[in-house]
Amino acid sequence: xxxxxxVVVVVxxxxxxxxxxxxxxxxxxxxxxxxxVTPSLAEVAGRRIVGTRRIGKRVxxxxxxxxxxxxxxxxxxxLQWREPDAKIPGRIGLLAIDVAFDDDPARNGTLTLTxxxxxKRASLHVVAGEAALAAHDPGGTDVFALDDDAxxxxxxxxxxxxxxSLTDPRTFSGIGNxxxxxxxxxxxxxxxxxxxxxxxxxxxxxxAATKAVLTRFTDxxxxxxxxxxxxxKMTAFRPEMAVHGKAGQPCPRCGDPVQKIAYADNExxxxxxxxxxxxxxxxxxxxxxxxxxxxxxxxxLEALKRSHRA
Numbered sequence: 001x002x003x004x005x006x007v008v009v010v011v012x013x014x015x016x017x018x019x020x021x022x023x024x025x026x027x028x029x030x031x032x033x034x035x036x037v038t039p040s041l042a043e044v045a046g047r048r049i050v051g052t053r054r055i056g057k058r059v060x061x062x063x064x065x066x067x068x069x070x071x072x073x074x075x076x077x078x079l080q081w082r083e084p085d086a087k088i089p090g091r092i093g094l095l096a097i098d099v100a101f102d103d104d105p106a107r108n109g110t111l112t113l114t115x116x117x118x119x120k121r122a123s124l125h126v127v128a129g130e131a132a133l134a135a136h137d138p139g140g141t142d143v144f145a146l147d148d149d150a151x152x153x154x155x156x157x158x159x160x161x162x163x164x165s166l167t168d169p170r171t172f173s174g175i176g177n178x179x180x181x182x183x184x185x186x187x188x189x190x191x192x193x194x195x196x197x198x199x200x201x202x203x204x205x206x207x208a209a210t211k212a213v214l215t216r217f218t219d220x221x222x223x224x225x226x227x228x229x230x231x232x233k234m235t236a237f238r239p240e241m242a243v244h245g246k247a248g249q250p251c252p253r254c255g256d257p258v259q260k261i262a263y264a265d266n267e268x269x270x271x272x273x274x275x276x277x278x279x280x281x282x283x284x285x286x287x288x289x290x291x292x293x294x295x296x297x298x299x300x301l302e303a304l305k306r307s308h309r310a
Contacts, residue, residue, distance in 0.1 A: 002057060002073050002077075003057060003174055003175060003176040003178055003179050004054075004057070004173070004174030004175060004179070004214055004218070005179070005214055005217040005218040005220075005221055006221065007054050007057055007058075007059060007073075007174060008054060008174075008218050009218065009221045009222055009225065010059055010079060010229055011052050011053065011054045011059055012222075013228055013229045014052045014059070014061070014079075014111075014229065015051075015052045017081055017109070017111075017228060017229075018049045018052065018061065018099060018111070019049065020048070020049070020101060020103070021048070021049045021099040021100065021101050021107070022046065022047070022048050022049070022099065022100050022101070022102060023044055023045060023046065023047050023048075023049065023063065023097060023098070023099060024045060024046075024098040024099065024100050025041070025044075025045045025097075025098050026041045026044055026045070026095060026096070026097050026098075026124075027088060027095060027096045027097075027098070028041075028094075028095050029088040029093045029094055029095060029096075030093075030094045030095070030120065032120060033094040033095055033113070033120070033122060033123060033124050034095075034123075034124050034126070035123045035124065035125050036125045036126050036127065038126075038128075039067060039126050039127075039128050040126075041126065043067070043126075044063065044067065044069070044126060047063040047064050047065055047067060048063065048064045049061055049062070049063055049099070050062050050063065050064050054174070055070070055133070055136055055137045056137060056138050056140060056169050056173050056174055057072065057073070057169070057174055057176070058070055058071065058072050058136060059071045059072075059073065059079070060133065061097075065128075066128060066129050066130070067126065067127070067128050068126070068127050068128075068132075068133045069097070069124060069125075069126055070124070070125040070126075070127060070133065070136050071113065071122070071123070071124055072122060072123045072125075073113075073122055074115070074117075074121035074122045074123070075117055075119075075121060076115050076116045076117040076122075077094075077113060077114070077115045077121075077122030078113070078114050078115070078116075078229075079111060079112070079113055079229050080111070080112050080114065080228075080229060081109050081110075081111055081228040081229055082096075082109060082110045082111075082112055083109060083110065084098070084100075084108040084109055084110060085098060085110060086109075086110040086112060088112060089112065089114050092114040092115055092116050093112060093113075093114050094112075094113045094114060094115055094120070094122060094124075095112070095113045095124060096110050096111065096112045096113075097110065097111040097112075098110050099111060138169035138170050138173075139169075139170045140168070140169045140170055140171055140172045140173035140174070141154060141171070141172060141173060142173045142174075143172055143173070143175075143207065143210050143211060143214070144211060144214075146207065148200075148203065148204045148207060151203060151206075151207040152198075152200060152203040152204075152207075154171060154172075155171075155195050155198065155203060155206070156195055156196050156198070156203075157171075158171075158195065159194055159195060159196045160194070160195050161191060161192045161193065161194060161195070162184060162189055162190070162191055162192070162193050162194075162195060162198075162206070163180055163184065163191035163192065163268060165195045166180040166183060166184070166210070167180050172210075174214075175210070175214075177244075177266045177267075177268075178237075178241075178244050178245075179213055179214060179217065179244075181241075181243050181244040181268060181269045181270065182213045182217075182241055182242060182243065182244055183206070183209050183210045183213045183214075184206075184209075184270065184275065185242050185243045185251075185253075185270065185271060185274065185275060186209035186212060186213055186242070187202075187205045187206045187208075187209035187210075188205070188274050188275055189202060189205070189206060189275060190270070190275050190276045190281075191261075191268050191270055191275070191281070192276075192281055217238075217240070220240060243258045243269040243270060243271055244269050245269065246258045246269060247259065247260035247267075247269055248260075251271040251273065251274060253271065253274050254271060254273045254274055256271060256272065256273040256274075258270070258271055259271070259272050259280060259281070261281055261282075268281075
């Protein structure tokens with residue numbers, strides 16, 4: 001799922017592409033992508049685009065008359081800027097927003113929303129008024145608006161693992177599975193450490209790491225993306241990442257192999273040496289399979305691998 005760095009870059013690019021444009025109309029290829037009925041799409045046509053913004057992981061187009069288009073890309077939704085009246089891509093296409101620039105027709109184009117996943121979770125909401133827009137805000141706080149004390153209070157307000165606290169959209173805005181791995185590695189903290197158990201120094205270290213990682217990857221996307229709306233593939237695995245998606249590869253800090261815990265559709269990647277004092281975190285599936293034989297340290301893991309190879 002696109003997270004804060006990806007969405008920030010998309011919103012910035014949309015601002016440059018759409019500023020001063022007028023929505024000619026919205027075409028739907030899949031009726032299920034539209035999750036609201038009031039205001040109707042007919043009421044959107046003709047309205048000028050007056051701004052873009054981010055709400056958590058959602059992209060918002062602000063239209064004149066206090067009307068908003070709220071797009072949630074979910075896991076595999078992608079926005080693309082195409083030629084005027086472009087055909088909606090077959091199979092993966094969900095909708096198209098045709099945009100005209102009355103004073104500069106050369107800028108006319110079509111914003112399309114596609115989704116590669118067969119589950120089709122991406123969505124469009126059309127809402128009227130700031131109050132209705134606020135209902136789409138999960139309530140998480142932007143970490144860049146927090147100082148050390150405020151961050152520590154928010155982090156300790158509920159007892160959760162650090163991984164869950166960072167990725168809870170009601171607590172922090174825009175952080176998901178991918179960048180939370182990078183943040184915790186940078187901070188040298190275990191993903192399963194409890195939020196209420198951190199010292200003041202560890203909280204400060206976590207906030208600094210959070211801001212550093214999100215800033216670094218936002219800048220990286222700005223600099224290395226040539227397509228109009230950010231990377232063509234908002235992949236969860238980037239070569240610049242230290243641990244996320246790097247299971248089995250050497251940690252760039254200590255050289256020991258990165259570990260992985262898999263669950264549902266997500267995974268947690270971490271370095272046992274840098275983050276958990278050398279202790280391996282239990283993978284539920286492997287723990288049930290191996291029971292008492294589950295390795296507790298990297299040395300035990302290597303010994304288990306050698307015995308299996310033998």
